[in-house]
Amino acid sequence: xxxxxxxxxxxxxxxxxxxxxxxxxxxxxxxxxxxxxxxxxxxxxxxxxxxxxxxxxxxxxxxxxxxxxxxxxxxxxxxxxxxxxxxxxxxxxxxxxxxxxxxxxxxxxxxxxxxxxxxxxxxxxxxxxxxxxxxxxxxxxxxxxxxxxxxxxxxxxxxxxxxxxxxxxxxxxxxxxxxxxxxxxxxxxxxxxxxxxxxxxxxxxxxxxxxxxxxxxxxxxxxxxxxxxxxxxxxxxxxxxxxxxxxxxxxxxxxxxxxxxxxxxxxxxxxxxxxxx
Numbered sequence: 188x189x190x191x192x193x194x195x196x197x198x199x200x201x202x203x204x205x206x207x208x209x210x211x212x213x214x215x216x217x218x219x220x221x222x223x224x225x226x227x228x229x230x231x232x233x234x235x236x237x238x239x240x241x242x243x244x245x246x247x248x249x250x251x252x253x254x255x256x257x258x259x260x261x262x263x264x265x266x267x268x269x270x271x272x273x274x275x276x277x278x279x280x281x282x283x284x285x286x287x288x289x290x291x292x293x294x295x296x297x298x299x300x301x302x303x304x305x306x307x308x309x310x311x312x313x314x315x316x317x318x319x320x321x322x323x324x325x326x327x328x329x330x331x332x333x334x335x336x337x338x339x340x341x342x343x344x345x346x347x348x349x350x351x352x353x354x355x356x357x358x359x360x361x362x363x364x365x366x367x368x369x370x371x372x373x374x375x376x377x378x379x380x381x382x383x384x385x386x387x388x389x390x391x392x393x394x395x396x397x398x399x400x401x402x403x404x405x406x407x408x409x410x411x412x413x414x415x416x417x418x419x420x421x422x423x424x425x426x427x428x429x430x431x432x433x434x435x436x437x438x439x440x441x442x443x444x445x446x447x448x449x450x451x452x453x454x455x456x457x458x459x460x461x462x463x464x
Contacts, residue, residue, distance in 0.1 A: 243403070246403060248386070252321070254317065264332075315409045332377050348361065351365055
């Protein structure tokens, strides 16, 4: 009886969460799809966003995400390798770094925005720019990316490391040929979570990347992200709700496309590593 009750409870929770998700996505699609068109994706916004499209917004969003990932992925993966493979000789150092990362992961995004504005925008002189926003987002996603990558690497059985050591393989070869391919599913999960948080972030970008909805000419130009655009249309622009719904649909589609491309690239890389071995 206890097993049946637990099973019914788990299924009920799963169905409830799925129903809420389906309701949210269904509402967005119902309200947003009628306003989607090629013109909406290929033109600039006009009349404070009530008319026109979101082309400059899309470009700014992708540039901010690229800056974030270019900085966060090497630093995150390198730190995860350090914690999982080399901090065992110094457990105190590893514990301090993990504790710091856990604290940073719980810091509100508005605090990261204030930090990014004070450090990147003012102290380093970047101003309200795509570069400042991307670097701030990199600081935000690093704790999540590092901890998930470290967990994935630690999940690889130690027998793999012992076998590589017995064969006399260098540390770099062991990492590149054995540990990273084995940990790829966990690494990709962390990367996808980081991309999702970066794409959906609003508060931090208000203080760093800026509010301008024109086409950026460089990384030092201000640029409005999709999340800020949706917030502005929904909260500050009377009559902008329809374009806000359409922009939200585009944001979900963009997230799904990036996730699919990420998994595709990971599968190809893993296949190449296995073939090479």
